[in-house]
Each structure stands twice: as C-alpha cells, then as structure tokens.
Amino acid sequence: MSVEMIKRLKNNITSFLEERKHCFRSPSNGAGRLREVTNLILLFILTSLVTHRSVAQKAHHEQHLKLDSIYKKFGVKGSCIVFNQVKNKYYYSDTTKIKHLYAPNNTFDFYVGLIGLESGVIKNYENPNGDDSLTNDKLIKALKSQNPAFFSVTTRRIKHDRLQNWLSLLNYGNRDISGGIETFWQDNTLKISTKQQFDLLKKLYYYNLPFSFENIRLVKSTFHLTKLVNKNVYTYKVTGYQNGKQHAWFIGYAEFLNNTYMFVQSLESNQLASTTFEALNGEVMYQILHSLGVLGEEACGHL
DSSP states (O other): OOHHHHHHHHHHHHHHHHHTGGGTOOSSSHHHHHHHHHHHHHHHHHHHHHHHHHHHHHHOEEEEOOOHHHHHHHTOEEEEEEEETTTTEEEESOTTGGGOEEOOGGGGHHHHHHHHHHHTSSBSSOOTTOSOOOBHHHHHHHHHHTOHHHHHHHHHHHOHHHHHHHHHHHTOTTOOOTTOTTTTTSSSSOOEEHHHHHHHHHHHHTTOSSSOHHHHHHHHTTSEEEEETTEEEEEEEEEEEETTEEEEEEEEEEEESSOEEEEEEEEEESSSOHHHHHHHHHHHHHHHHHHTTSSOGGGTTOO
C-alpha cells in the first residue's frame, strides 16, 4: 500500500469518526481522544491488511472453468472470472481469453464519474447561474440510465491531460484516450481485459482506489440490486460494440451473510439481434454462477 493510499485511508477514517464523534468523545479532551481513536483504528486496519495479504499469498487458489458448453449453447464467445472471498479462490474461463482487450463502453462511466467527483468537475450542488452544472444527482441518474451525453460532457470538462494522469494512476486497460475526448471508451481506442475489469471491480468493492470513501460509495449505489433468499446481488450490465461486433459486459457481486462472490463477464457475438444479446448476457452469467452453486433457481431470470 502506497503512502498516498495510507493518507487517503486515514482521512476517510477521520471523516467517518468525525460524523460519529458523539459516540466516543469525552468532554475534557475531545480532539485528543478523536486523534487517538483514529490512529488506533488506522493501525488495526493496516495490520489487518498486512496479515490478510500474507495469508492471501499462501492460500490463493485458482480453478479453470470449462464453459465452452455454456457459450456454445447460447451461440456466444466469452470469458469470465468469479471470486470466492472466504476461500480466496478464483474461477476463470481461460487464462488467454481473460487477457484479451475489449472496449469498456459504458463500464468506463464509473471511473469518469469518480474522476469527475474527485477533481471537482461534478459537484454536490446545482449551479445557481445556470442549468449546465454536473452534480451528484445527475451522475446517479446518468449511471443508472447509461446516458452517454453526461459522460461526454464530463470528460470534456476534466480535460485530456488530467484524464490521462488518472488512467495512468488507475492502470486502466491500455490507457489509450487518443480516440477523442468524448468517445475514446466507446468501441474506440481505450481497451481493457476481463482480468483488468475484475481487478478494478475488486478494488472498487474494497474501497481500495485513489478516491474518497463517499465518492466510491455513491458510484457503488448505482449497481442494480436484486434481493434473493439470504443474499443480495448487485449487478451492472452493459451492451455495446467491439470492432463492429456486439459485445457485452456483466460485472457485479453477490453478498451472503458470511461470504461475497465477485464476478466479471465479457461476451461477444455477431449473429444475434441486440435485444436478444442483451438478455443473454444475464442468462449466461446466471448459468455460470448457478453451476458454481452461487445462485439457485430463484435467481433464474433476475440477472
């Protein structure tokens, strides 16, 4: 963990505790007690992270998934990664395919939003002098509706150099934004692999990105929630194009009482109508998660 990430983590903890200071602050030395509790919690978290990393390095497991029959059944090509948090186990479709690069299309909207929030381009209030302001509320609506116009305006206001710096910091895909400031992620020059998408999802889930806790929480709140027995499933589906062929992303996670599964899927096909292909994106993901025992019959038709 970098020094910058440690500083950001400490700031997030301080903000969190400041909101709840009435729970532990003593009348005589409130500020000192706040600093003491902040430092103790930070020390505990950093120690836990080191311990977790050490254990994870020893206990890391991978398993190849034979998904050709599922892809063939639906007439698509694809790659997929599923992660079992408790077992620290990765299930993947193919070590080669998960590294192929594809256009992120609207999955990149999350990171446009985060960069816009962090850089102040997207604000948490309306501009009293006009209606062209970019705000938190508009971002939430744009993410849920996958509105390309909002994100084109946002990238234009962030500007090229600042965007390039952020993508380098995030190590986002091939980091190529030369295809035009408003469209470089839509079947254009920016590409990302299934593996890279998964790595970013995992960091997003754990708030392990160079953005504030509040901004990450806002973006995560736009995932579609499906409530099932003993679990909540959060998903985000995107359908677009890759070199003129239909392409879809499916990213999300399933939270149980005692475990979490994260998953990313990439699908491509040039034979199906777009509406059919969009529906198959969820069905194929369900079949994979069902085969692993993550989702039961009650989830069929809900992804």
